[in-house]
Amino acid sequence: MLALDITATLSFGAYAKISQVLASVDRDRKGDRDAMKYIGLLSVSGKSQGTKKALGVWGYWIRWAWNLRGVATALFLGAITQGAQADSKAPPELHWYRGNTHTHTLNSDGDSTPDVVTRWYREHKYQFLFITDHEYLTDVVPLNALYGATERFLILPGQEVTQWSDDPKRASSRISALIGAGAHINALFAKEVVWPIGTRPCFQQGCGANSPADMPISETFRRNIAAIRGEGAIAQVNHPNLLWSLKPEDLAEIPDGTLLEIWNGSGPYINNLGGDDGAGDIRPSTEELWDWLLSRGKVVWGVGSDDSHTYQVPRVYEPDAAAPGRAWIMVHAPSLTPGALRAAITNGEFYASTGVTLKTIDSDDSKLSLTIDVGSSGDSSWAPPRYMTRFVGKNGETLSSVGGQNPVYRFKGSEGYVRAVVTDSNGKRAWTQPVFLDGRWKKAEPVTRP
Numbered sequence: 001m002l003a004l005d006i007t008a009t010l011s012f013g014a015y016a017k018i019s020q021v022l023a024s025v026d027r028d029r030k031g032d033r034d035a036m037k038y039i040g041l042l043s044v045s046g047k048s049q050g051t052k053k054a055l056g057v058w059g060y061w062i063r064w065a066w067n068l069r070g071v072a073t074a075l076f077l078g079a080i081t082q083g084a085q086a087d088s089k090a091p092p093e094l095h096w097y098r099g100n101t102h103t104h105t106l107n108s109d110g111d112s113t114p115d116v117v118t119r120w121y122r123e124h125k126y127q128f129l130f131i132t133d134h135e136y137l138t139d140v141v142p143l144n145a146l147y148g149a150t151e152r153f154l155i156l157p158g159q160e161v162t163q164w165s166d167d168p169k170r171a172s173s174r175i176s177a178l179i180g181a182g183a184h185i186n187a188l189f190a191k192e193v194v195w196p197i198g199t200r201p202c203f204q205q206g207c208g209a210n211s212p213a214d215m216p217i218s219e220t221f222r223r224n225i226a227a228i229r230g231e232g233a234i235a236q237v238n239h240p241n242l243l244w245s246l247k248p249e250d251l252a253e254i255p256d257g258t259l260l261e262i263w264n265g266s267g268p269y270i271n272n273l274g275g276d277d278g279a280g281d282i283r284p285s286t287e288e289l290w291d292w293l294l295s296r297g298k299v300v301w302g303v304g305s306d307d308s309h310t311y312q313v314p315r316v317y318e319p320d321a322a323a324p325g326r327a328w329i330m331v332h333a334p335s336l337t338p339g340a341l342r343a344a345i346t347n348g349e350f351y352a353s354t355g356v357t358l359k360t361i362d363s364d365d366s367k368l369s370l371t372i373d374v375g376s377s378g379d380s381s382w383a384p385p386r387y388m389t390r391f392v393g394k395n396g397e398t399l400s401s402v403g404g405q406n407p408v409y410r411f412k413g414s415e416g417y418v419r420a421v422v423t424d425s426n427g428k429r430a431w432t433q434p435v436f437l438d439g440r441w442k443k444a445e446p447v448t449r450p
């Protein structure tokens with residue numbers, strides 16, 4: 001799509017060039033007339049047989065060739081111009097697009113129709129939405145016909161693969177002992193439903209399936225991610241601390257290019273911040289889990305998402321409701337198309353947010369720098385919020401903490417990777433993707449490409 005966009009721009013450029021040349025031909029019409037008079041053609045006008053007779057057949061065609069020379073010149077110049085512009089390979093202008101990658105509707109266990117859900121996001125300053133019902137592909141074609149608009153809003157297909165595990169070593173809570181430990185994965189850009197491993201206890205609302213007790217939960221990730229990638233979709237590991245289900249080693253073998261929910265905006269069983277039960281069971285926060293994977297050499301991109309289920313009043317206002325609008329990603333892409341968004345997400349060209357907006361994220365060989373958009377989080381005219389940016393490296397080490405709106409970190413070279421997390425004075429956050437100083441992303445095994 002990127003190539004098509006560039007071609008369209010260049011073609012428009014070439015067209016404008018041709019128009020300019022034709023205008024100059026018009027301006028020179030008087031001079032043309034003088035020249036034509038000189039060779040005896042101007043005294044004859046019109047397209048009649050009389051013209052042909054008066055000029056003779058050769059004279060008639062010479063006259064037409066003369067009249068067409070401006071157009072021929074214009075086309076020739078246009079072609080040259082187009083070639084020259086194509087050679088220059090100017091990078092396309094990039095835009096920020098806000099979107100949610102984890103959404104439920106009445107087609108699984110959400111409380112509203114796809115129409116209501118789509119309208120909520122359309123009306124709340126989002127530009128794209130993945131609908132990820134449990135074990136169900138909600139058809140986005142009619143939704144796009146109603147609510148899709150070029151460069152304004154796009155609905156994309158997805159599924160949540162609702163894997164539960166009966167592995168007794170992961171039954172860390174009363175409820176997970178009852179229903180299984182959660183190993184849910186989203187398939188973004190899904191084309192067909194991926195069934196979780198095991199028997200399905202029910203068929204309504206996509207309640208998933210339980211993998212057998214003798215299958216390690218890591219094996220469910222291996223198989224399900226392979227199935228998701230096999231259909232050309234992008235895998236997103238959801239809410240790792242749901243019911244205290246996962247331990248870091250369960251994700252040790254996930255492939256490069258996998259997304260990890262570092263902030264899930266739904267319900268009380270999500271536990272984004274991790275915790276210590278006081279009896280020796282300490283679970284990392286999802287962000288610490290991300291650092292654990294990055295420190296082992298993995299390429300994993302961090303995502304914030306709603307996992308929204310509840311849209312109806314009054315339930316939507318309750319603090320533990322899985323309401324929309326809590327966490328999202330901002331994707332940096334040349335256009336709001338499935339191809340451009342897929343390429344940008346695949347390559348980590350986005351950041352996650354719960355309310356802090358970044359104007360720019362720049363990195364080169366020597367530094368990572370951000371520009372924070374102050375106007376986006378609070379009324380800056382009264383008392384602008386304040387910002388603290390923590391630059392994080394290998395093993396989650398804080399490399400530096402920088403206040404203000406333009407934080408910069410200069411690389412030392414030994415950090416392995418550097419990422420930034422911005423927290424404002426009201427608790428809202430933004431997380432950039434890691435910059436890999438060891439070149440691992442370039443060396444990484446190929447991931448699903450558009």
Ligand SMILES: [Zn+2]
Nearest residue numbers: 160184238239
């Ligand atoms: Zn889930």
Ligand SMILES: [Zn+2]
Nearest residue numbers: 102104160307
């Ligand atoms: Zn979900």
